[in-house]
Amino acid sequence: xxxxxxxxxxxxxxxxxxxxxxxxxxxxxxxxxxxxxxxxxxxxxxxxxxxxxxxxxxxxxxxxxxxxxxxxxxxxxxxxxxxxxxxxxxxxxxxxxxxxxxxxxxxxxxxxxxxxxxxxxxxxxxxxxxxxxxxxxxxxxxxxxxxxxxxxxxxxxxxxxxxxxxxxxxxxxxxxxxxxxxxxxxxxxxxxxxxxxxxxxxxxxxxxxxxxxxxxxxxxxxxxxxxxxxxxxxxxxxxxxxxxxxxxxxxxxxxxxxxxxxxxxxxxxxxxxxxxxxxxxxxxxxxxxxxxxxxxxxxxxxxxxxxxxxxxxxxxxxxxxxxxxxxxxxxxxxxxxxx
Amino acid sequence: xxxxxxxxxxxxxxxxxxxxxxxxxxxxxxxxxxxxxxxxxxxxxxxxxxxxxxxxxxxxxxxxxxxxxxxxxxxxxxxxxxxxxxxxxxxxxxxxxxxxxxxxxxxxxxxxxxxxxxxxxxxxxxxxxxxxxxxxxxxxxxxxxxxxxxxxxxxxxxxxxxxxxxxxxxxxxxxxxxxxxxxxxxxxxxxxxxxxxxxxxxxxxxxxxxxxxxxxxxxxxxxxxxxxxxxxxxxxxxxxxxxxxxxxxxxxxxxxxxxxxxxxxxxxxxxxxxxxxxxxxxxxxxxxxxxxxxxxxxxxxxxxxxxxxxx
Numbered sequence: 001x002x003x004x005x006x007x008x009x010x011x012x013x014x015x016x017x018x019x020x021x022x023x024x025x026x027x028x029x030x031x032x033x034x035x036x037x038x039x040x041x042x043x044x045x046x047x048x049x050x051x052x053x054x055x056x057x058x059x060x061x062x063x064x065x066x067x068x069x070x071x072x073x074x075x076x077x078x079x080x081x082x083x084x085x086x087x088x089x090x091x092x093x094x095x096x097x098x099x100x101x102x103x104x105x106x107x108x109x110x111x112x113x114x115x116x117x118x119x120x121x122x123x124x125x126x127x128x129x130x131x132x133x134x135x136x137x138x139x140x141x142x143x144x145x146x147x148x149x150x151x152x153x154x155x156x157x158x159x160x161x162x163x164x165x166x167x168x169x170x171x172x173x174x175x176x177x178x179x180x181x182x183x184x185x186x187x188x189x190x191x192x193x194x195x196x197x198x199x200x201x202x203x204x205x206x207x208x209x210x211x212x213x214x215x216x217x218x219x220x221x222x223x224x225x226x227x228x229x230x231x232x233x234x235x236x237x238x239x240x241x242x243x244x245x246x247x248x249x250x251x252x253x254x255x256x257x258x259x260x261x262x263x264x265x266x267x268x269x270x271x272x273x274x275x276x277x278x279x280x281x282x283x284x285x286x287x288x289x290x291x292x293x294x295x296x297x298x299x300x301x302x303x304x305x306x307x308x309x310x311x312x313x314x315x316x317x318x319x320x321x322x323x324x325x326x327x328x329x330x331x332x333x334x335x336x337x338x339x
Numbered sequence: 340x341x342x343x344x345x346x347x348x349x350x351x352x353x354x355x356x357x358x359x360x361x362x363x364x365x366x367x368x369x370x371x372x373x374x375x376x377x378x379x380x381x382x383x384x385x386x387x388x389x390x391x392x393x394x395x396x397x398x399x400x401x402x403x404x405x406x407x408x409x410x411x412x413x414x415x416x417x418x419x420x421x422x423x424x425x426x427x428x429x430x431x432x433x434x435x436x437x438x439x440x441x442x443x444x445x446x447x448x449x450x451x452x453x454x455x456x457x458x459x460x461x462x463x464x465x466x467x468x469x470x471x472x473x474x475x476x477x478x479x480x481x482x483x484x485x486x487x488x489x490x491x492x493x494x495x496x497x498x499x500x501x502x503x504x505x506x507x508x509x510x511x512x513x514x515x516x517x518x519x520x521x522x523x524x525x526x527x528x529x530x531x532x533x534x535x536x537x538x539x540x541x542x543x544x545x546x547x548x549x550x551x552x553x554x555x556x557x558x559x560x561x562x563x564x565x566x567x568x569x570x571x572x573x574x575x576x577x578x579x580x581x582x583x584x585x586x587x588x589x590x591x592x593x594x595x596x597x598x599x600x601x602x603x604x605x606x607x608x609x610x611x612x613x614x615x616x617x618x619x620x621x622x623x624x625x626x627x628x629x630x631x632x633x634x635x636x637x638x639x640x641x642x643x644x645x646x647x648x649x650x
Contacts, residue, residue, distance in 0.1 A: 023496075026499075161609055299501075
């Protein structure tokens with residue numbers, strides 16, 4: 001089994017290389033079509049033509065675009081993504097500082113999505129053939145029509161502004177120190193340094209953005225779960241279990257749910273980019289300092305090195321998650337283990 | 340057409356009694372079963388209303404959406420205390436009529452949604468027909484490229500494209516087309532492969548029809564229900580993406596009203612004027628819901644095979 005896992009992971013890894021290259025090429029060349037000159041934002045207003053040429057040469061902007069790309073790629077492979085134009089800091093440092101926040105948020109969002117959609121899928125399956133199913137079905141269509149960023153605003157207006165139950169800005173209250181040198185995952189860092197008050201504060205800041213992501217993602221999961229439960233209900237093992245005298249609840253919870261886990265996990269893997277991409281707007285709305293927020297700022301500032309770097313990180317992270325999902329798939333599916 | 344019967348029993352029994360002079364056209368059949376679906380009806384009505392708002396915005400809107408009434412800034416809706424009947428849904432921070440902006444916002448939303456759906460449909464379907472019909476290396480190249488393209492995160496890709504292209508309705512449409520054509524291509528391709536194996540396609544080949552004719556006259560009608568469904572759902576997706584891009588300020592120029600831009604503008608005043616954010620949100624939700632209901636309803640009524648498919 002271990003061998004099969006390594007096989008899958010290795011195949012995935014090799015398969016990911018062309019994707020990453022393609023993305024880097026697309027992003028690099030598209031951004032060079034930009035009507036604005038990135039130099040204009042870097043130079044002081046009193047710069048002379050000679051100054052501009054000097055900077056242009058220093059950045060390699062006077063060479064052909066293919067050479068520029070190859071230089072960028074070579075630097076990127078060595079872990080250097082250049083310097084942000086607007087923040088005047090290395091892109092890698094900016095990303096390293098904000099990526100854990102986004103990963104924490106996405107993980108919390110995914111967890112909440114499962115908490116919402118597993119009962120949701122079961123409910124929808126249980127209601128099959130009744131009038132109640134039609135009502136639930138319309139509710140799911142409504143949910144599909146509300147993307148994560150609209151949920152974010154709803155939740156912020158409802159629970160944040162109107163009710164005042166939960167904070168809706170940043171990762172912690174202003175004035176609370178973000179631990180330096182930790183993992184960057186606040187829930188982990190505060191927990192292991194026994195700062196439980198801060199831990200609670202970070203958790204309360206996480207609830208609304210994570211819920212927004214989860215609500216945007218869960219209708220997809222609910223649907224797949226429902227349809228795979230429906231498919232499973234025709235299977236032989238369900239009939240056998242019925243004849244063995246198991247109750248319907250036992251059959252669903254012990255047998256069908258486990259079999260429906262595979263298609264659901266596949267969907268989560270395939271659509272993780274959807275959830276992860278949702279962080280862009282959700283983080284912006286909640287002023288949450290993750291790479292989604294950073295990306296939106298970079299886009300607004302036309303900060304090319306930062307945009308390229310973040311796009312690359314988004315792509316690599318999504319592919320890594322896909323790899324994890326594939327490995328998980330092998331672990332869960334006995335049929336694939338022998339392969 | 341009026342003498343054709345619509346109950347399924349009678350429809351199948353009729354030819355046995357006497358050869359029907361005219362078989363009901365499949366398009367009419369589909370139309371009849373579609374208007375019996377509540378989803379199609381409700382979705383269709385919503386889409387119709389939004390479309391009318393967009394087309395006749397100057398006639399419907401009570402005010403010029405760009406007109407700034409600086410004496411009446413952040414007015415509440417007319418039913419709330421301090422509201423003014425001249426501004427049914429109140430005004431924003433610059434004293435612009437929120438209701439009029441909502442009506443005009445439908446224009447950009449539908450322009451982008453519709454335009455992008457047409458583009459994505461044409462590009463995706465054309466490649467899907469080639470891949471599914473010819474198979475072999477053409478299929479391998481196209482499918483591989485689709486897989487590759489789909490593994491790029493959509494929001495990141497579209498934002499990057501917008502930075503490169505610059506703002507404007509045309510560029511928003513182009514960006515969405517370039518991101519979403521794969522959705523059409525992947526789904527339609529597998530349907531094309533199924534249809535291409537049917538007997539009437541083999542018959543057409545034996546009769547010596549050219550590839551173009553077979554693709555356009557034999558296969559395309561077979562996959563049309565799927566394309567119509569995807570097209571409808573894609574408009575909803577386009578409306579959402581436009582809202583996202585205009586929220587970030589990457590969509591249309593400053594003087595064009597758009598729902599995402601209204602939300603972004605109202606964000607700074609959410610304590611004093613939360614309705615300024617709620618109203619464009621409701622507009623986006625209702626519009627997308629309309630297209631989703633219509634699309635889902637059509638999916639079931641046009642193509643029973645799709646009933647069990649999840650995505």
